[in-house]
Amino acid sequence: MKRRLRPIVIAASVLALGTVIARRLGYKVGGNTVVRCRQGHLFTTLWIPGVKLKAIDLGIARFQHCPVGNHWTIVFPVRDSDLTDDERAFAATHHDIRIP
Numbered sequence: 123m124k125r126r127l128r129p130i131v132i133a134a135s136v137l138a139l140g141t142v143i144a145r146r147l148g149y150k151v152g153g154n155t156v157v158r159c160r161q162g163h164l165f166t167t168l169w170i171p172g173v174k175l176k177a178i179d180l181g182i183a184r185f186q187h188c189p190v191g192n193h194w195t196i197v198f199p200v201r202d203s204d205l206t207d208d209e210r211a212f213a214a215t216h217h218d219i220r221i222p
């Protein structure tokens with residue numbers, strides 16, 4: 123039993139560690155995360171590392187639909203400290219579908 127559970131425990135630990143590291147770097151991953159697409163659009167998405175039903179996870183970047191420009195693109199999380207109040211407000215009002 124223990125031997126079977128081990129890969130699951132290791133995978134969960136790696137994901138948890140990735141979330142902690144990303145948060146230390148100032149990225150608010152692990153919930154509602156502000157992201158920027160390659161064309162500069164800002165929006166909020168549900169970003170849970172390792173969990174993705176609507177996007178292809180590329181580690182710190184993802185390929186998904188941008189609701190602002192209505193196109194498919196690569197998006198990157200944006201550090202909260204890098205956002206102006208206007209950008210934060212804009213992102214808060216633009217949220218894609220609420221599934222990870």
Ligand SMILES: [Zn+2]
Pocket residue numbers: 159160161162163188189190191192193195
């Ligand atoms: Zn866009």
